[in-house]
Amino acid sequence: MVDFDGDSVVAGASRNRLFWANRSPVPIATTISRQYGHLATSALALTAQRLLHLGAIPVLLGGGHSLTYWMLLEAIRFYGKLNVLHFDAHHDAYRDANITHYSFMHRLSASHEFGYRAVGTRYELDAAQINEHPPIPGAPWYVTLDVDYFDTTLVKSVIAPVPLEAGRADLNTFTKELDLLTAPIIGFDVVEWISQRATSVECDLVLTALSALKQRAESSCV
C-alpha cells in the first residue's frame, strides 16, 4: 500500500492509508507512507521485485497512477512477456519528461515491449502517445484500475472525472473484461482515488472491484 500520489508535492490521490488498512480484502504486507516522498517509488519497485521472486502476486493500493509504472517495470523484467489491462478514463500517455500520472504509459511504451488493452479511455484520445500493442497470446496479465474508469454517475471521488458520452463503465463492464482474460493475472493495482471524498456506496464499489481482482488473480494461480 502506497499512500503517495507519486508525482506531486501537493496531496493528490493519496491519504487512503486508513481506508485500505481497515477495509482492504487484500492483506497489506507493506505500507509505504507519503513521508517517503520520491523514495516511495524505489521502495515500491523493490517491494514488487521481492514479491515476484517469492512467487506472490504484487498488489498496489494507491496512491497515484504514476506508481503503476514501477509495478509494470518490475513485472515486465520478471516475466519478459506481459500484457497490461488498463482501466481508465484517460490514456495516461501524454509526452512528458517526467514519469507522472498522465505520462507513465507513454514513458513505459517508449522503452519496453508489452501487450496492451485499454478500457474506458475517453479523454483527448488524439493526444495518446502509446502505440497499439496487441495483447501477446498466452502472456500473463497485469491489471491497473484507475478509479476514474467508472462513470461519474457512480464515482465522484476522483481527481479528474470524465463523464461517459455513450456506453457504460460500471462493475459489470469491469468484471466482464476480467472474465475475458484467458491467461493468469500476476499483479494488479487500484489507484487515483480519494477515499476521504467518497460516499459509502462509492467505497463499496471500489472494494467490490478490488475483491473481483483478488478473486480472479487467485483463481488463475491455482
Ligand SMILES: [Mn+2]
Ligand atoms: Mn490514470
